[in-house]
Amino acid sequence: MFDYVFWGVENEVVENNNDARDIVPVAENPSNQFFFLDQGQHQQRSNEMVRVPNLSRENQVYYRGIVRKTRMLYDAIRIYSVADEEMKIAFGFDKQCRRDLKAATVMRSCGLWLFTDKRIIGALPGVEIGDAFCYRFELSVVGLHGYNQAGIDFVPASRSPNRDPIATSIVVSDRFTGNIDEGNMITYSGTGGQDKNFTQIAHQKLEGGNLALERSMHYGIEVRVIRGRLHKASPNGKFYVYDGLYRVIEYWHETDTAGYRVYKYRLERLPNQPKMSSDDLLLAESLKTKPLVRPRGNACLDISMGRENVPITLFNDIDGNHEPLEHDYLVKSFIPLHVHQYGNGCQCLSACSKDCSCIRKNGGQFAYDRDGILIQGKPLIFECGPYCSCLPNCRNRVTQRGVRHRLEVFRSGTGWGVRSLDYILAGSFICEYAGVVLTNELAQLLSMGGNNLVYPRRFTESWKEWGDLSQISPNYVQPSVPEIPPLDFALDVSTLRNVASYISHSRSPNVMVQFVLYDHNNLMFPRLMLFATETIPPFRELTLDYGGVADESSPKFAICN
The missing domain is CATH 2.170.270.10 (SET domain)
Structure with a gap:
């Protein structure tokens, strides 16, 4: 058996978090200029592996709030840095600086990366299946995937208590042609032996992340899967979407067309998880051209009756309630x-x-x-x-x-709600x-x-x-x-009223x-x-x-x- 700690409800640290997130006192700032606080060398990632099972509703809300505020801070730094030339000067940015990298670097120097004191195995508190991120660095900031470039995040053997490397997460990217993504089943290609254009130029070795995936299979330890999806709505041209937990069920090596040895891993999605966002993304795209592609539940294709720039659909596949259609649609408040x-x-x-x-x-x-x-x-x-x-x-x-x-007004088990189709x-x-x-x-x-x-x-x-x-x-x-x-x-x-009246608390x-x-x-x-x-x-x-x-x-x- 592999040794790791079950960080259960009885062991949760809620009031006294160990992530060392220091809040800097607010000082007078008549010139409205900003400078970043550098707290010195960032803390190394821990080798203590823990699992967080069965969080209470109260603690789910707590950790969700922590992740939410961390992401808001990351976005704030990044958005400030590109707002205008005056703000760039105030922050000390140059035109060549990558804003996503700068935001991550600033937060790490201030000790604001999450879960650096623990290596979470399995689900990450506060991160939900379907959460979308525009930048790889943001995955590191919230603790979902620690490496900005490597596709496999793992605890190295030198820092593992059992002296075996253990994989914690993988990123399945569109740019690697060797991956076969079938949704609940993934054939994942190992790392190593590639040039900057991701062309195989040498044999892969069973070491590092490749060995970590094999060891995770051996010990039956699940890994988080993040999918990289090309999408024009992202400022980075791609969204990284967390799709839940998978388990490595087999691995092998084969020879590619150029004669190089590559490792392959077969991963299966664990049951009883919320459905993958990949399914929702495909459905959302199809609704752009085929608004009636869903076989049932379509109550109205536009409750605004053309008053909004885009249609506001009404969907109910639970009962016969079409109450939103009983109200006149108001685009903006009548003052x-x-x-x-x-x-x-x-x-x-x-x-x-x-x-x-x-x-x-x-x-x-x-x-x-x-x-x-x-x-x-x-x-x-x-x-x-x-x-x-x-x-x-x-x-x-x-x-x-x-x-x-x-946007879509939809019927759920607890009433009406609003969701986005984009x-x-x-x-x-x-x-x-x-x-x-x-x-x-x-x-x-x-x-x-x-x-x-x-x-x-x-x-x-x-x-x-x-x-x-x-x-x-x-x-x-x-x-x-x-x-x-x-x-x-x-x-x-x-x-x-308008669509906003149906937004949930x-x-x-x-x-x-x-x-x-x-x-x-x-x-x-x-x-x-x-x-x-x-x-x-x-x-x-x-x-x-x-x-x-x-x-x-x-x-x-x-x-x-």
Whole structure:
């Protein structure tokens, strides 16, 4: 038998985590310049192998939150570094620097990589099957796969307690022609003997990662499988998707067409796991051209009736409930004219710069990068609006352009939910949370009649987490401008609503609310815009933290479910 520790529920370290994630105190920063804290030589990866079985629901939420915040920090560093030339100078980036590498390096120097104190065998706490990553380095940051280039991650024999190398994970990449991927069964080619173009030029040896896979088979130890999928939606041209646990069931060596010895491994997916995201990706792609490819459950191909840029489908293969069709679809919130406050727009004739009056309202910094990705959460964002002179494709007009990703309202065992049929990148705009805006006095009257009301002030301030660099920059200052007064209005979604009303509640959400103004200047009535806080793969449910208004015994929001 191989010796490793079962890190069970009774041994979980929740309150006192051993990952040495030091939070740097916030200091005054009048110049709004950032510098990274270097805590010296990074910690070596541990050789202590542990398994984490049967986490409680509370601890699943805890670890999911840890992974989520780590990924948000990684994205924040990477997004900041490409936002504009001024930010590049402030961070000390040069044009040749790879932003994904820089983000990983900074986090490692600050001791912010996860699970460096343990080598997790099997499922990784906080990482779910189907999680998608844009960069290989991000796999290392969260502890899913430790090597940026090697396809096999393993504990070397020199650091293994039994003096046998043990594989922990593999990356199945499209670039290796020797791999045969049949979903639940994989024929995986060993490593070594290849040039930079992945052409075999020498014999492979049964050592390193190759031997580790053989030893994992010998001891019956499962490995994590991450698939590299080419996809144009990724800024890197590829997504890395975690597809669950597999076990090596046999291995052999054979001679390739050039006469070189190569090792082959047959892996079988363990039963009783959630289905692979690969199946969802194929289905999502087919729905683009064949919206009725699913044999049952199609209730409506577009509940917005053409009002959105892309169709919002309704799917229910559980029962005959088609309740969302009973409500009129509202693309954006209806704000009464008497609460509007109009002002002058910017006078920019082409592209807006930092001298733009709208940008100055945002503290002199662009809210979005050139791809429309939110750079940093703020109490309120001013976009250029209908009274501005800039062009419609201005960088400061993002949310008003409407929905850009295919969304679907679907029926689950606990009510209605919303999922994406596309990859949604972290920091991307999703949709507005739309309803009829009611002043506080009117909301109080209608609430007595049982109307479905959503109060913006009850949403958690998740925007504070997006772009938060306090863990790596000692002079980071939380944005405090534009300052907004307490919000005393409600959204009535009893008769008019949009897709956002069906988004479920979660304590570890993948969507956040960001307040935005663009069509008027009344700070007391901003629009509720939803942004992704992580990369969301197709068919992954969208979730929000409603600040406790949902019933914690159910993952669904009480109003629309």
